[in-house]
Amino acid sequence: xxxxxxxxxxxxxxxxxxxxxxxxxxxxxxxxxxxxxxxxxxxxxxxxxxxxxxxxxxxxxxxxxxxxxxxxxxxxxxxxxxxxxxxxxxxxxxxxxxxxxxxxxxxxxxxxxxxxxxxxxxxxxxxxxxxxxxxxxxxxxxxxxxxxxxxxxxxxxxxxxxxxxxxxxxxxxxxxxxxxxxxxxxxxxxxxxxxxxxxxxxxxxxxxxxxxxxxxxxxxxxxxxxxxxxxxxxxxxxxxxxxxxxxxxxxxxxxxxxxx
Amino acid sequence: xxxxxxxxxxxxxxxxxxxxxxxxxxxxxxxxxxxxxxxxxxxxxxxxxxxxxxxxxxxxxxxxxxxxxxxxxxxxxxxxxxxxxxxxxxxxxxxxxxxxxxxxxxxxxxxxxxxxxxxxxxxxxxxxxxxxxxxxxxxxxxxxxxxxxxxxxxxxxxxxxxxxxxxxxxxxxxxxxxxxxxxxxxxxxxxxxxxxxxxxxxxxxxxxxxxxxxxxxxxxxxxxxxxxxxxxxxxxxxxxxxxxxxxxxxxxxxxxxxxxxxxxxxxxxxxxxxxxxxxxxxxxxxxxxxxxxxxxxxxxxxxxxxxxxx
Numbered sequence: 001x002x003x004x005x006x007x008x009x010x011x012x013x014x015x016x017x018x019x020x021x022x023x024x025x026x027x028x029x030x031x032x033x034x035x036x037x038x039x040x041x042x043x044x045x046x047x048x049x050x051x052x053x054x055x056x057x058x059x060x061x062x063x064x065x066x067x068x069x070x071x072x073x074x075x076x077x078x079x080x081x082x083x084x085x086x087x088x089x090x091x092x093x094x095x096x097x098x099x100x101x102x103x104x105x106x107x108x109x110x111x112x113x114x115x116x117x118x119x120x121x122x123x124x125x126x127x128x129x130x131x132x133x134x135x136x137x138x139x140x141x142x143x144x145x146x147x148x149x150x151x152x153x154x155x156x157x158x159x160x161x162x163x164x165x166x167x168x169x170x171x172x173x174x175x176x177x178x179x180x181x182x183x184x185x186x187x188x189x190x191x192x193x194x195x196x197x198x199x200x201x202x203x204x205x206x207x208x209x210x211x212x213x214x215x216x217x218x219x220x221x222x223x224x225x226x227x228x229x230x231x232x233x234x235x236x237x238x239x240x241x242x243x244x245x246x247x248x249x250x251x252x253x254x255x256x257x258x259x260x
Numbered sequence: 261x262x263x264x265x266x267x268x269x270x271x272x273x274x275x276x277x278x279x280x281x282x283x284x285x286x287x288x289x290x291x292x293x294x295x296x297x298x299x300x301x302x303x304x305x306x307x308x309x310x311x312x313x314x315x316x317x318x319x320x321x322x323x324x325x326x327x328x329x330x331x332x333x334x335x336x337x338x339x340x341x342x343x344x345x346x347x348x349x350x351x352x353x354x355x356x357x358x359x360x361x362x363x364x365x366x367x368x369x370x371x372x373x374x375x376x377x378x379x380x381x382x383x384x385x386x387x388x389x390x391x392x393x394x395x396x397x398x399x400x401x402x403x404x405x406x407x408x409x410x411x412x413x414x415x416x417x418x419x420x421x422x423x424x425x426x427x428x429x430x431x432x433x434x435x436x437x438x439x440x441x442x443x444x445x446x447x448x449x450x451x452x453x454x455x456x457x458x459x460x461x462x463x464x465x466x467x468x469x470x471x472x473x474x475x476x477x478x479x480x481x482x483x484x485x486x487x488x489x490x491x492x493x494x495x496x497x498x499x500x501x502x503x504x505x506x507x508x509x510x511x512x513x514x515x516x517x518x519x520x521x522x523x524x525x526x527x528x529x530x531x532x533x534x535x536x537x538x539x540x541x542x543x544x545x546x547x548x549x550x551x552x553x554x555x556x557x558x559x560x561x562x563x564x565x566x567x568x569x570x
Binding site for chain 2: 200
């Protein structure tokens, strides 16, 4: 199904009426599941993700001892894509390579951001339930996991915030250039070359954001990468601001309820 | 469950300190590959079998094909699957049947580099739309693991695909005839472009600080175990990037991603040149073996293409 990009060229508006550098509505909640150590619910447009964290806890199972990494906690990620989440009802097997790749990505991104050395001989399990998919799945999962890990009170160097960026034919047709587009929805993701950027801020005064996760699986000219990357890093900054707002307002509410 | 032997703290520190002084255990510069060796099967009837060695890393790739039915939702496409085998022969840490992280990443990156980027034109594998097509299967075996398995596997796969010939077919009405190698000269696969994987590894240039990173190409196993992060880029010699994969690890600056891409382009060109050279050599050797018969069997004729009028 070809994407109707003609309107974009005319009015500089995308399919859902956004400009090139606008995010979709990002709504998030923290502490949604009472039973989990940490949990979050995140909506990025129509992509909806529920995340729970359990741990740090002792490794389960008999063979855990041999795999014990010793002086660092291990991050485990389980992903559950609901059958009803996509356009057509399809049950994704757990052994799907695409899902496994995302699990590995999320696990290793947090392995290096969390202060795992504080919890030797233990595991932190992050469980992600995808309730609805409409593009930017990996990005939404990373954002949801960040919030849930903060809710669980696991120390980390900074938020990992993530967005997708695409490269689309320019609105100005006289120029033979490409416009970067921020935060794709499902339709745009099928049509345009895109990548997922995840950055980690460096705290106040810590300097530039660092790219933690970078995943691209579509063919794109080298020259276009620079624009995509810089718009992506900028988008991550915006997402970080929103996530930070969610955490702060939750903290405020908790404090107020303690006082009264 | 066996696990990899990790380098001792002394070894780890030694490798890091050496890298900070631009030194490596095998006295290579940081951005140079170990000697790359590519051999094809010596049997003139066997196509698409490659053996790649980068230093002590050794990867075998074999391509096979059979006639089967296409997927019902992709009637005009042939089927192409890549399967990676990481057995105990390569490394004691790998077991048959147990999926580990290296395997997932390896097969996903190869899939993205070669299949999703459309390097192989699967439509050319179609025989009768919706009924018959070629099932192409690439089996990759890691025989020896001494670091940088990804680049080696991707190179082996590309070499095998370019070397492989599928049997010729002819269609008369509903009847499909598949000719053996002896009956008719087999046909090359249609490749649209030739992507290669290049992995860059990162090391901290100062203790406890992630600000400046040393980037190193083609790491050995020991170096790989000491790295704090890596970035895999797949691209062809025209600078079309098919895949970027950075799964976690240490954070890098946006600018250094772009420098990595530029450096990788040089290496992709190097891979491309090497592969072309070796393919031409192999072609020559095969022709010599077949001798005079080769000229008669060849389907190409030495006709000068005239420009169409108008």
